[in-house]
Amino acid sequence: MSVLGRFPAGGPRGSWPAEEYAAQLRRHGRAATVVMDLDSDTFLVVEHHQDEAA
Template sequence: MTPAVPAQRTVRQRFPVGHPCGSRPPTSTPPFQRAQGVAARVVMDLASDQFLVVNDTRHH
């Protein structure tokens, strides 16, 4: 069995959890980026208390 290559994350944008518009900015960004061909998604970084818009890229 070949070991899986770990995915590298590229942080596209950062939003503080206490953003004045709530979670709307981070959740509205990935669909826009996916329309441009970027596989983006939102994750929460607990250490920095931020929402991160990331895309996973595999390096061979």
């Protein structure tokens, strides 16, 4: 798994920068998804690699 971006959880209301970034990457063929890192209170945009176990 690779972390492609980090975004603070306290963004402006109605703004989803992590989701927007992941969608942009998906449009370019990347398998990006958003997960929450509770320890740092950030959203991470990650990409899982095919050779990793689920």
